[in-house]
Amino acid sequence: MITPEKHVLLAPYTTFGIGGKADFFVIAQSQEDILEALAFAKEKHIEFFLLGTGANILIGDKGFRGLVIKNEANKTLLEDVMLTAESGATMSNLIDYTCHKGLSGLEHFAGIPSSVGGALWQNLHFLSPDRSKTVYIGDTVAQAKIVKMNGEILHVDKSYFQFSYDWSILHRTRDIVLDVTFALTPENSGVIAKRIAANKQWRDEKHPDNAMKTSAGSIFRKLEGYGAGRLVQQVGLKGYRIGGAKVSEKHANFVINDNGATAKDVRNLISLIQEKVKKELGLQLETEISFVGEF
Numbered sequence: 511m512i513t514p515e516k517h518v519l520l521a522p523y524t525t526f527g528i529g530g531k532a533d534f535f536v537i538a539q540s541q542e543d544i545l546e547a548l549a550f551a552k553e554k555h556i557e558f559f560l561l562g563t564g565a566n567i568l569i570g571d572k573g574f575r576g577l578v579i580k581n582e583a584n585k586t587l588l589e590d591v592m593l594t595a596e597s598g599a600t601m602s603n604l605i606d607y608t609c610h611k612g613l614s615g616l617e618h619f620a621g622i623p624s625s626v627g628g629a630l631w632q633n634l635h636f637l638s639p640d641r642s643k644t645v646y647i648g649d650t651v652a653q654a655k656i657v658k659m660n661g662e663i664l665h666v667d668k669s670y671f672q673f674s675y676d677w678s679i680l681h682r683t684r685d686i687v688l689d690v691t692f693a694l695t696p697e698n699s700g701v702i703a704k705r706i707a708a709n710k711q712w713r714d715e716k717h718p719d720n721a722m723k724t725s726a727g728s729i730f731r732k733l734e735g736y737g738a739g740r741l742v743q744q745v746g747l748k749g750y751r752i753g754g755a756k757v758s759e760k761h762a763n764f765v766i767n768d769n770g771a772t773a774k775d776v777r778n779l780i781s782l783i784q785e786k787v788k789k790e791l792g793l794q795l796e797t798e799i800s801f802v803g804e805f
Contacts, residue, residue, distance in 0.1 A: 512536050512546050514577060520569050520803075523561060523580060525623055526726045527767050528776065529569025530803065532559075532578040540583050541596060541688045545657065547579045548686065552661075559802055560686055562625030563600060566632060566727050571773045572804035581627060583688075591694045592652065597627030597687040601634070609706060614697035615650040620706040621713045623722050627687045630654070631680045632798075633673045637712075639705055648673030652693040656685045663688070676731055676798055718758040724767045725758070729780060730795040738795055739763035745786045752779040773805055 518535035521527050533556070538544045544560075551558040557576030561567075581598035588594075591613060595604055601624045605616045618636050619629070628634075634647040651668045658664065671678040680687070718725065730738035742748060742762035749759045754771030757779065758764040765776055784795050 512538070512543055512550070514547070514550060518578070520561075520573060520578060524564035524567060524569060524726070525722055525724075526564075526568060526771075526776070527724065528571075528771060528773050530571050530573030530773075532574040532576070532803075534577040535580065536577065537580045537582055538598070540585075544579060544581065544583060544597075544686065544688065547577060548657065548661075551577045560627065562598065562628040563623045565623040565722070566628065566798065567800045567802050568726055568773055568776055570801070570803035570805035574803040581625060585689075591696060592691055593694055594689055594691045595626050596689045597625060597630075599626045600624070601626065601629055605706060608694060609699055609702045612696055612699045612702070613694035614702055614705075615692060615694040616647075617702050617706045618645040618709065619647065621710040623727075626690050630671060630678055630687055630690060632676055633671075633678050635675070636709065639708070641712075644675075646673060648678070650692045650694065652691045654690045655688040657688060659684045716761055718760045718764050718766060721758075721764060721766075725764045726799045728763045728798050729765050730763055730783075731798045733793060733795070736793065737763070741787050741791060741793060741795065742783055745783075745790050747783055747786060750779070750782075752782065755779045757783070777801070777805060 514534040514536040516534060517531045519531050520529035536547050538547055558579060559574055560579050560581050562581055583596040584599035586595045586599060601619050605620050608616050619634050624634055629647045635644050638645050653665060653667045655665050732738055739762040747757050748762045750757045753775035754769040755775035756766045756768040758766050765779055787793055787795050
């Protein structure tokens, strides 16, 4: 039986280290816990938010009015080349596990802080080993178990999610992913390990130091033919700060919590960047991160 806590500070549960308090907060360690938490929110007539690793989001300074469910349901089941993982499992753990088992498909996302559920939400992506194209998590999905807002539990296949760049149907619906089955490919563990190392090295060389503890990841979506970071740099905002929020000097598509940044600092800096890029370059930058709670 879960017992939600009251008035829990959310900042420590995010990679940005920013965010006010949730009215109610619970850690779900199983699918049953998730369903019970959803029932609690329905009974109380309050909103809910399912929180994974806390990356790719900015939580408002005033927190969240409702129930935040920290998803730590992480059981896995491997049958031949089909890996089923609960939505709170971290991609990093699955990558290590599948590398050890000699199964390829998930190593492309090494070094990205994400839960399985978050990976499907955003259709997690990274460059292929030869850096010539983009590889998506949706390419490895076979099926998933979801719960609809009315409580109905369904098994759906890959096509249900309508995956595209930085998007899945989960942005439109309020479906909760309970578990996902990935279809993987047998490959030599040494080859997979080299691919993991190369991906991590690439990210380390290009991304800000300690990015997974001071930022939410890339702030803006890539525009066709334009890298968002290059546009921010082009309008002279690399290294610019508002309060404790600073545009990274290493990669201008990252905003860093440099010194006690508030959500207001970050949002004001994002708005300034969008306005300046629009005014000077005639291009509209759209955010890749999600804004959660009250600002």
